[in-house]
Amino acid sequence: MAKNIDVIEVRGKIDELLPGAKFRVILENKHEVICHLAGKMRMFNIRLNVGDEVKVELTPYDLTKGRITYRF
DSSP: OOOOOSOEEEEEEEEEEETTTEEEEEETTSOEEEEEEOHHHHHTTOOOOTTOEEEEEEETTEEEEEEEEEEO
């Protein structure tokens, strides 16, 4: 399976937990996005709380939605 190379990776901080395993994340550049967990994080039961630093992948087509891929 080929990796998706046209993604934007940024760091952010979780601001709010939303229903349906979604999160409101404030990025380093003060933008706000709605994110869901990546499959590996869901598979290994990585828990996230408000205030956690995370790495978010954004697609260039829609900069309001993202995928959380790593917790620092």
